[in-house]
Amino acid sequence: MKRKALRAVAGRAVDAEAVAARARELGVLGWVRPTGEIHAEGPPDAVEALIAGFGDAEQVRVEGHEQFGIRGVSAGVFVVQEHQATAHHYDLRLEVEGVMRSWAVPKGPSLDPAAKRLAVEVEDHSLAHNDFEGTLGDGGVIIWDRGTYEQGGRVAWPEAIERGHAVFVLHGEKLRGGFALQRTRPGAKPQWLLIKRRDEEAQPGSDIVGERPESVVSGRTLADLLEPHG
Numbered sequence: 693m694k695r696k697a698l699r700a701v702a703g704r705a706v707d708a709e710a711v712a713a714r715a716r717e718l719g720v721l722g723w724v725r726p727t728g729e730i731h732a733e734g735p736p737d738a739v740e741a742l743i744a745g746f747g748d749a750e751q752v753r754v755e756g757h758e759q760f761g762i763r764g765v766s767a768g769v770f771v772v773q774e775h776q777a778t779a780h781h782y783d784l785r786l787e788v789e790g791v792m793r794s795w796a797v798p799k800g801p802s803l804d805p806a807a808k809r810l811a812v813e814v815e816d817h818s819l820a821h822n823d824f825e826g827t828l829g830d831g832g833v834i835i836w837d838r839g840t841y842e843q844g845g846r847v848a849w850p851e852a853i854e855r856g857h858a859v860f861v862l863h864g865e866k867l868r869g870g871f872a873l874q875r876t877r878p879g880a881k882p883q884w885l886l887i888k889r890r891d892e893e894a895q896p897g898s899d900i901v902g903e904r905p906e907s908v909v910s911g912r913t914l915a916d917l918l919e920p921h922g
């Protein structure tokens with residue numbers, strides 16, 4: 693079947709729910725952002741019918757086949773807590789269905805798409821723990837980054853996580869743009885890789901955990917927190 697893919701920018705806000713409903717009626721795949729960007733893919737007549745009324749349209753490479761979704765809508769909150777325990781690590785936590793799914797990342801996240809960071813899946817935490825910063829036993833925790841995130845990719849969450857490939861977009865103070873979590877080893881302590889996607893927020897060669905060690909809440913570093921005060 694002949695297919696056509698178009699991306700268009702309306703240059704104004706659009707009613708994303710209405711556009712998505714129309715796309716489903718027409719049998720068009722893709723996504724729309726409430727800010728007025730659309731990616732539509734399907735039979736040429738249907739794509740053109742959907743795009744009519746949008747602004748500048750450009751022909752784009754077909755990037756996949758996802759059910760028509762709305763992008764730019766928050767899926768929940770995320771937090772990265774730097775944690776000095778027996779071993780030093782960063783806990784990446786994503787809100788999924790009322791809990792914080794969690795991964796311990798020994799080297800911390802990176803904005804360099806070439807850096808593949810080991811992320812060991814750990815137990816879910818409650819949303820209440822997101823606000824915790826302070827000493828904990830002999831160690832401590834700082835809130836290294838936080839914000840909201842969007843679920844991405846073609847497979848709906850949490851199925852994407854169960855399948856072992858989850859794509860998401862972070863809107864934090866330090867971490868921004870697309871990331872992927874790819875499971876490499878299932879089992880009792882599943883191992884994943886956390887990878888920055890190549891987009892306008894990527895910073896090849898950068899070292900965000902070295903450059904920005906401070907808490908986004910208090911401005912303290914973990915060393916400040918753990919330093920005994922006289």
Ligand code: MN
Pocket residue numbers: 775777781782783796
């Ligand atoms: Mn931890």
